[in-house]
Amino acid sequence: MSAAPSVNTPSSSSFDLAGWSQRHLARVEHALSRWVGEGAPAGLGEAMRYAVLDGGKRLRPLLVLAAEEAVCSGAEVEASAHAVSDGAALRAACAVELIHAYSLVHDDMPCMDNDVLRRGKPTVHVQFGEAQALLAGDALQAFAFELLTPDDGSVPDGMQAMLCRLLARAAGSAGMAGGQAIDLASVGVALTEDQLRHMHRLKTGALLQGSVMMGVACGPASAQAHEALSDYGAVMGLAFQVVDDILDVIADSATLGKTAGKDAASDKPTYVSLLGLENAQAYARELQVQAHAALARSGLADTRALAALADMVVDRTH
Amino acid sequence: MSAAPSVNTPSSSSFDLAGWSQRHLARVEHALSRWVGEGAPAGLGEAMRYAVLDGGKRLRPLLVLAAEEAVCSGAEVEASAHAVSDGAALRAACAVELIHAYSLVHDDMPCMDNDVLRRGKPTVHVQFGEAQALLAGDALQAFAFELLTPDDGSVPDGMQAMLCRLLARAAGSAGMAGGQAIDLASVGVALTEDQLRHMHRLKTGALLQGSVMMGVACGPASAQAHEALSDYGAVMGLAFQVVDDILDVIADSATLGKTAGKDAASDKPTYVSLLGLENAQAYARELQVQAHAALARSGLADTRALAALADMVVDRTH
Numbered sequence: 001m002s003a004a005p006s007v008n009t010p011s012s013s014s015f016d017l018a019g020w021s022q023r024h025l026a027r028v029e030h031a032l033s034r035w036v037g038e039g040a041p042a043g044l045g046e047a048m049r050y051a052v053l054d055g056g057k058r059l060r061p062l063l064v065l066a067a068e069e070a071v072c073s074g075a076e077v078e079a080s081a082h083a084v085s086d087g088a089a090l091r092a093a094c095a096v097e098l099i100h101a102y103s104l105v106h107d108d109m110p111c112m113d114n115d116v117l118r119r120g121k122p123t124v125h126v127q128f129g130e131a132q133a134l135l136a137g138d139a140l141q142a143f144a145f146e147l148l149t150p151d152d153g154s155v156p157d158g159m160q161a162m163l164c165r166l167l168a169r170a171a172g173s174a175g176m177a178g179g180q181a182i183d184l185a186s187v188g189v190a191l192t193e194d195q196l197r198h199m200h201r202l203k204t205g206a207l208l209q210g211s212v213m214m215g216v217a218c219g220p221a222s223a224q225a226h227e228a229l230s231d232y233g234a235v236m237g238l239a240f241q242v243v244d245d246i247l248d249v250i251a252d253s254a255t256l257g258k259t260a261g262k263d264a265a266s267d268k269p270t271y272v273s274l275l276g277l278e279n280a281q282a283y284a285r286e287l288q289v290q291a292h293a294a295l296a297r298s299g300l301a302d303t304r305a306l307a308a309l310a311d312m313v314v315d316r317t318h
Numbered sequence: 319m320s321a322a323p324s325v326n327t328p329s330s331s332s333f334d335l336a337g338w339s340q341r342h343l344a345r346v347e348h349a350l351s352r353w354v355g356e357g358a359p360a361g362l363g364e365a366m367r368y369a370v371l372d373g374g375k376r377l378r379p380l381l382v383l384a385a386e387e388a389v390c391s392g393a394e395v396e397a398s399a400h401a402v403s404d405g406a407a408l409r410a411a412c413a414v415e416l417i418h419a420y421s422l423v424h425d426d427m428p429c430m431d432n433d434v435l436r437r438g439k440p441t442v443h444v445q446f447g448e449a450q451a452l453l454a455g456d457a458l459q460a461f462a463f464e465l466l467t468p469d470d471g472s473v474p475d476g477m478q479a480m481l482c483r484l485l486a487r488a489a490g491s492a493g494m495a496g497g498q499a500i501d502l503a504s505v506g507v508a509l510t511e512d513q514l515r516h517m518h519r520l521k522t523g524a525l526l527q528g529s530v531m532m533g534v535a536c537g538p539a540s541a542q543a544h545e546a547l548s549d550y551g552a553v554m555g556l557a558f559q560v561v562d563d564i565l566d567v568i569a570d571s572a573t574l575g576k577t578a579g580k581d582a583a584s585d586k587p588t589y590v591s592l593l594g595l596e597n598a599q600a601y602a603r604e605l606q607v608q609a610h611a612a613l614a615r616s617g618l619a620d621t622r623a624l625a626a627l628a629d630m631v632v633d634r635t636h
Contacts, residue, residue, distance in 0.1 A: 040491035041520070044499035048491065106456060111427075111448035130429035131502050134452070135495050138424060138459065142490030145463050149483035160479035165467035172460030173358035173366065177453050181362035184449050202359070 003243040003250070003284060003316060017308035021062060024093075028061045029053070031094050035147065040139065047128040047136035048143070052101045055119035059313070060100055060211040061093035063236070066305035067215025067229055068092075070295075073302035075220045085218045088155045092163050092214040095144040099171045099207060102140035105133050107180070141171070162217045170210030179203025183268070191269040197238065204244075205237025212236070212306075228298035232291055232306060239287035240313050245270035246280050251318060288314040335626035339380060346379045347371070349412050353465065358457065365446040365454035366461070370419045373437040377631070378418055378529040379411035381554070384623035385533025385547055386410075388613075391620035393538045403536045406473045410481050410532040413462040417489045417525060420458035423451050425498070459489070480535045488528030497521025501586070509587040515556065522562075523555025530554070530624075546616035550609055550624060557605035558631050563588035564598050569636060606632040 036052050037045030068089035072082065108115040108123040109130060116126050125133035148155075148163045155163075169175055179202030186199065212233030216226060249272050271280045291310035295303040354370050355363030386407035390400065426433040426441040427448060434444050443451035466473075466481045473481075487493055497520030504517065530551030534544060567590050589598045609628035613621040 037491065040499070041496050042499040042503040044491050044496055103456075106452055109429075109452065111452060132499065134424055134427065134429060135499050135502070137456070138421075138489075139491040139495035139499075141456065141459050142486050142493075142495060144486075145482050146486035146490055149479050149486060151483060156475075157479045158475040160482070161467050161475045164463055164478070164482045165469060168460050168463035168467060171456075172464055173355065173362050173457040175460075177457035177460060178359050178362055181358070181360040181450065181453050181457075184453070185360040 003246040003281065003314060015304040015308045017305070017312060020305055020308070024062060024065045025058055027090055028058055028065075028093050028097070031090055032097065035094065036098070036140075036143065043128065043132060044135060044139060047124055047132045048140055050121075050127060051105045051124050051136055051140065052098065055121070056097070056101070057316075058097060059240070059309070060096040060207060062309055063208065063211040063233070063306075064093040064096060064215040064218075065089055066309055067212045067233075068218040069215075070229070070298070070300045070303045070306055071216050071219035071221040071225055073300055077220065084155065084159075088159050088163070089215055089218040091147050091150070091155065092167075092218060093211075095147045095163070095167055096170075096207060096211045096214060098140045098144040098147070099167065099176070102137040102144075103171075103176055103180075103207075105137040105140070109133060112184075144171075159217060163214055166210050166214050166217060170206040175202055175206030175210070176204075179206065187268055189269065191274070193274055196269055196271065196274055200241040201234070201237060204241045205234060208237040208240055209233030222299060225298045225300050228294050228300075229306075232294035232298075232310075235287050235291045235294060236310060236313060239284055239291065239310070242271045242280055242284045242287065243314055243316065245272045246277065246284065247316075247318065248272070249277060284314050333622040333626045335623070335630060338623055338626070342380060342383045343376055345408055346376055346383075346411050346415070349408055350415065353412065354416070354458075354461065361446065361450060362453055362457060365442055365450045366458055368439075368445060369423045369442050369454055369458065370416065373439070374415070374419070375634075376415060377558070377627070378414040378525060380627060381526065381529040381551070381624075382411040382414060382533040382536075383407055384627055385530045385551075386536040387533075388547070388616070388618045388621045388624055389534050389537035389539040389543055391618055395538065402473065402477075406477050406481070407533055407536040409465045409468070409473065410485075410536060411529075413465045413481070413485055414488075414525060414529045414532060416458045416462040416465070417485065417494070420455040420462075421489075421494055421498075421525075423455040423458070427451060430502075462489075477535060481532055484528050484532050484535060488524045493520055493524030493528070494522075497524065505586055507587065509592070511592055514587055514589065514592055518559040519552070519555060522559045523552060526555040526558055527551030540617060543616045543618050546612050546618075547624075550612035550616075550628075553605050553608045553612060554628060554631060557602055557609065557628070560589045560598055560602045560605065561632055561634065563590045564595065564602065565634075565636065566590070567595060602632050 032052055037048040039045065040048060068085055072085060104118060105124045107113050108118055109125050115123055117123065124136060128136070144167060145164055148167065149160050171177065179199055182199040183203055191199070209230065212229050216229050248270065271283065275283060288310055292307055295307055350370055355366040357363065358366060386403055390403060422436060423442045425431050426436055427443050433441055435441065442454060462485060463482055466485065467478050489495065497517055500517040501521055509517070527548065530547050534547050566588065589601065593601060606628055610625055613625055
């Protein structure tokens with residue numbers, strides 16, 4: 001069942017998202033498989049690879065790559081510059097996925113959500129033990145920044161610095177980790193819609209928006225495009241969470257690949273518990289429209305991949 | 319009781335390490351206090367500050383600052399360039415301390431060393447709960463990279479990229495996290511001296527050497543100085559661990575500010591269990607001599623602070 005029944009979906013039907021995703025995911029999977037855990041000692045590499053490979057929708061990497069393509073689409077970019085922004089975007093795409101993966105490893109641990117199932121597989125701490133899971137998460141975060149700072153001259157210094165800055169802010173106490181702390185403190189607490197939105201803007205939104213802005217940082221972007229894609233990223237962060245909350249209610253564990261109904265069981269505030277299911281679905285549609293509107297004012301020549309990803313986020317079933 | 323009875327200590331007695339440290343530590347403490355946890359929500363900031371402030375010898379920050387001073391000591395540096403390297407070194411000094419602090423928070427958790435006492439205070443998870451401790455460690459790591467990438471133009475892009483690169487490598491699976499994984503896998507295992515050295519080169523050595531090299535990266539360094547200080551950093555990493563193992567045997571918990579005798583109790587291999595106490599003490603002295611020799615071949619005008627820190631590491635009582 002789709003998260004939000006289609007009412008008046010903006011059309012991006014001329015774009016082949018499946019083909020586009022498949023092409024780009026092949027690059028991401030190949031790069032992750034080549035880079036993650038390489039040479040890590042004493043089982044650490046295996047735990048890191050288990051946490052990252054063969055799993056997940058890779059939404060964040062796709063946002064990075066789609067944003068980089070969009071900002072390059074209007075500009076006259078020489079072949080050499082294009083190779084640089086492509087290479088940087090691939091590294092950025094992998095780096096955000098490493099941050100996402102580490103957060104899941106730590107989230108699943110007994111002292112947090114105590115989840116035993118993730119993407120249909122035993123969670124990392126179940127498979128490798130808690131200590132190794134803790135270390136694997138820590139090492140994945142460090143490796144994200146290592147990926148962004150190659151010493152082979154392939155990514156200009158300024159771009160490396162900007163990518164590290166965006167990722168650190170998105171992952172840290174003003175972003176993902178901060179959102180998780182609010183989440184932790186709000187179990188059983190009746191949040192207002194503003195408080196719930198603030199929590200998710202940090203917990204999920206910061207890294208999704210950060211993904212978009214890291215893609216933007218890999219290419220040439222006007223101030224107008226920069227601002228519009230920042231808005232797009234913020235809306236996508238919200239939409240993703242609203243749909244996640246909806247799916248937690250309407251989907252089953254087999255479809256989700258993780259334990260469904262966890263939010264209600266743990267008395268966590270959600271958009272569904274706050275707004276009700278129908279209003280939450282309507283809100284998801286509204287955010288989809290806002291995402292398309294932001295792209296329309298970017299002034300960029302080709303934002304079709306970003307538009308299709310917005311549709312996918314709202315229409316997804318898992 | 320000092321870790322290694324003095325036999326033939328290289329002299330750095332003309333240098334006032336206490337005064338030098340006091341001056342530089344004041345800058346580090348002030349900066350950490352201003353920066354760490356600022357604006358972090360839902361108790362996360364308190365846990366981060368508790369983990370970092372008012373504690374520790376700050377050896378790593380001092381190594382960063384001493385190395386930066388050393389590489390600047392020979393060069394003709396304009397006042398403006400000097401302000402840049404000073405500011406960058408202060409950020410680097412704080413960043414390595416954040417990585418060190420996060421590693422202690424995670425190390426102390428029940429699934430790792432399960433320690434309840436650190437620097438004479440309850441450990442972070444005892445004080446704030448396991449979930450918050452996990453998040454605080456994660457947020458501290460992210461914040462280290464945020465500190466290295468200011469967007470105010472105070473640190474050049476190339477320096478930001480280099481500092482992030484050095485820190486990520488030192489903290490990750492080829493450094494600290496990798497060493498911890500080896501440590502985890504070697505409880506109750508009879509390691510050879512080479513294996514023990516490899517473990518510590520990663521677990522403790524990488525971040526100590528990384529501290530020195532981050533200081534070097536903040537100033538102008540010849541290839542000769544770069545290589546010599548890299549050697550100095552590697553030797554310091556080893557010396558620190560050898561002395562740590564000695565102190566775990568000869569000091570008591572009150573002096574150490576943490577639980578003494580943990581290594582023997584947990585059947586972890588140490589330099590003392592491998593070499594015996596007297597040989598371990600002789601090895602510490604030998605490393606001290608090697609550290610001084612590395613400084614002597616650096617070609618730098620003033621390496622007195624680095625020399626005094628080497629003496630302090632070997633002569634320390636806690």
